[in-house]
Amino acid sequence: MLIAVLYQKNNKALIELLKQTKTQALNSRTRENLDAVIDDLKAFSGSYQFNMKAYWIAFAVFLLATAALTYWDWSQWQRFQQSTWIILAVGSVLTLVAGITAFYPGRLMAKASHALLQRDGLLDNDLSPAVFESRAASNEFQQRFSDFNRGNYKREIRALYDGSYSGSEYSFQYQYYHFHYVDERIVTETYTDSKGEVRTRRKKVYDHYDRYGLILPFGLLRNVAVVGFSLPGAGKATYKPASNRFNKEFKVVAASELEAAKAMKPTVVIAFEEFSEVLSQVNFEVNDAGDLCLSFADKDLIATTKEAKICDYEAFIEALDGEQEFAKLKASLDFIHYVMTKLDSNF
Known part of the structure; x- marks a missing residue:
């Protein structure tokens, strides 16, 4: 549902194809399974290139606008006030959504491509x-x-x-x-508490x-x-x-x-x-x-x-x-x- 709202036309269709390709590639156990995935990829009628220019522009605009409006509101009183925090919060959310929307397709492209090549390599090597x-x-x-x-x-x-x-x-x-x-191990560390006194405590550390x-x-x-x-x-x-x-x-x-x-x-x-x-x-x-x-x-x-x-x-x-x-x-x-x-x- 979110993809249908955020992406349109070829971008949307290519994202759906890549999601399907990645899942099917990871689940392929035979050469026949993988060949079927590749055939679906070859049958795609759209472009294999994303058009993400507008998304990156939106990300830049939200980022700059948030910074500018936050600074302007702060400068009125030389301190953060409720309106400043609201501008910063709303702008940050919009900037984050725009950034994820712009970044996600490229990341998905890389993961789907790697999944296909990795599975192909595994089958090539029995x-x-x-x-x-x-x-x-x-x-x-x-x-x-x-x-x-x-x-x-x-x-x-x-x-x-x-x-x-x-x-x-x-x-x-x-x-x-x-x-x-x-491995789990216990280490002893020193710290300064709220009263300025140096204390020691033991904690568990996990090494992977x-x-x-x-x-x-x-x-x-x-x-x-x-x-x-x-x-x-x-x-x-x-x-x-x-x-x-x-x-x-x-x-x-x-x-x-x-x-x-x-x-x-x-x-x-x-x-x-x-x-x-x-x-x-x-x-x-x-x-x-x-x-x-x-x-x-x-x-x-x-x-x-x-x-x-x-x-x-x-x-x-x-x-x-x-x-x-x-x-x-x-x-x-x-x-x-x-x-x-x-x-x-x-x-």
């Missing part, structure tokens, strides 16, 4: 959203891997995707996740953190972790390879020194050294069931790098037509596959 409940998924992963034993106040899975990988020797299904956790990772069946190891970031309960290193570079970045924790030595072949050690330049704060944890959790701090593993917008229609369609490659995701999966091939002969 990724689809998984159905999950945030707390339940977090609790399940916590039971399986030490890397999820974080957050004394809150922990949740914020995103989960199912993917598949086909290599020259191994193919596997995997999940990509975004893990958010919160994010980890990301890949989970998949590994099968070639059991209870082995290569730790490049704090891993709760990991303990001291079981084995140190001869490489100083590796030992500066990682420690190896396993059931025994023999198991660790069998896992950390020279070629595997080199692979970890090189992979530490791809992702940051890497942990490579294989649990007692032989499942791998490769966790890290990088948030852009599955983020589209394309920045085209629907308003630049030809460039945007060209961006959709091309294949997107998530470079860090590919490097991570290739790394896992390489380690698999090198460990295959050990067990």
